[in-house]
Amino acid sequence: MxxxxxxxxxxxxxxxxxxxxxxxxxxxxxxxxxxxxxxxxxxxxxxxxxxxxxxxxxxxxxxxxxxxxxxxxxxxxxxxxxxxxxxxxxxxxxxxxxxxxxxxxxxxxxxxxxxxxxxxxxxxxxxxxxxxxxxxxxxxxxxxxxxxxxxxxxxxxxxxxxxxxxxxxxxxxxxxxxxxxxxxxxxxxxxxxxxxxKEDYSLNVDEKLFFRVVKQAFQQRRKTLRNSLKTFQLSDELRVNDIFNKRPEQLSVAAFLELTALIQKDLTV
Known part of the structure; x- marks a missing residue:
């Protein structure tokens, strides 16, 4: 039919x-x-x-x-x-x-x-x-x-x-x-x-920054975060952190939130 x-x-x-x-x-x-x-x-x-x-x-x-x-x-x-x-x-x-x-x-x-x-x-x-x-x-x-x-x-x-x-x-x-x-x-x-x-779905970081970090990281997903996040112009002190040796698919959601918190702190210094 x-x-x-x-x-x-x-x-x-x-x-x-x-x-x-x-x-x-x-x-x-x-x-x-x-x-x-x-x-x-x-x-x-x-x-x-x-x-x-x-x-x-x-x-x-x-x-x-x-x-x-x-x-x-x-x-x-x-x-x-x-x-x-x-x-x-x-x-x-x-x-x-x-x-x-x-x-x-x-x-x-x-x-x-x-x-x-x-x-x-x-x-x-x-x-x-x-x-x-x-x-x-x-x-x-x-x-x-x-x-x-x-x-x-x-x-x-x-x-x-x-x-x-x-x-x-x-x-x-x-x-x-x-x-x-x-x-x-x-x-x-x-x-x-x-x-x-989630019962608690607050991010505890700047939401717009979180979205930017995630999108920027995956736009160049084959690169390490140290290279894909260059546009944020982060301090040398932060860029030596081990997390920047990783590629985006290696980071859990919680790790992306931690990364955003680090970047947020670095940008406000």
Whole structure:
């Protein structure tokens, strides 16, 4: 049977059409500590259906007007059965540009979805910006990206996204999804992950400096930190520290925070 909404290549759409996978993703959130859930890229609503069974206020957001119209019609509170959610709304909007305070004020909310591959990393970066309001985040990415976000130091896949996400969240790679459960099937496998905000996610260093240090270090990841961080014009006294003999993938998140603290102190002397 064909999908009720046509997948659009320019939006990076691959519609999930497997009920078991959709239900598994719907159960990746704990639904604790928040009353609102935002689903990004609901497409034909195969995941939406399972989220509507949960006792939360659900908002589905899509940049595809055809999808929005279909969801509004197909999942209207008046016509759909098995709806347990406190409320349901569908928005035609771009998550990356939308001011979410219009939806949630300063309340806590979770994010989930089958994310378009072409904007998935940007979705994570925006989530990090809004971390004070997002205690939990789950979703489907290209497998390689999901693995990278959850990767630990010592791996070639470990990078900017790994460090920044894990500075604020505990990251878990949950399961792999084959291309066969999508229409049209992507050329790669997908992976589902969960980010759970740490109880104490304060950095105790200058946040902007931390982001700069991490990004600068990995932009020249084959070089030692002594070479890749030259633009900071650090003192000779600091540059002899053993940590600068290492390459960025050798540093844990905690070590990056320690490095930032050293640089912060050096720059204020």
């Amino acid at each position: 064909s999908d009720p909404v046509r997948a659009k290549k320019h939006l990076g759409q691959h519609f999930l059409n497997d009920e078991e996978t959709a239900e598994k993703i719907g159960n990746t959130l704990s639904f604790k500590g928040y009353d609102h859930v935002l689903e990004i890229g609901p497409g034909t609503g195969v995941l939406t259906k399972y989220l509507l069974e949960k006792d939360v206020a659900l908002t589905a957001m899509d940049l595809d007007q055809e999808s929005v119209d279909y969801l509004k019609d197909h999942f209207s509170i008046e016509h759909a059965s098995k709806i347990s959610s406190k409320s349901f709304r569908v928005l035609y909007a771009d998550f990356l540009k939308y001011d979410l305070s219009q939806l949630f004020g300063d309340e806590q909310f979770a994010i989930t979805g089958n994310f378009p591959y072409n904007i998935s990393t940007q979705i994570v970066f925006k989530t990090l910006e809004l971390r004070d309001q997002i205690p939990e985040f789950t979703g489907m990415f290209q497998k390689e990206v999901a693995k990278r976000i959850c990767e630990k130091e010592g791996s070639k896949a470990y990078g900017i996204l790994s460090v920044l996400a894990q500075a604020f969240y505990n990251a878990e790679y949950l399961f792999t999804v084959p291309p066969t459960v999508f229409n049209p099937p992507p050329k790669v496998e997908s992976g589902v992950l969960r980010l759970t905000r």
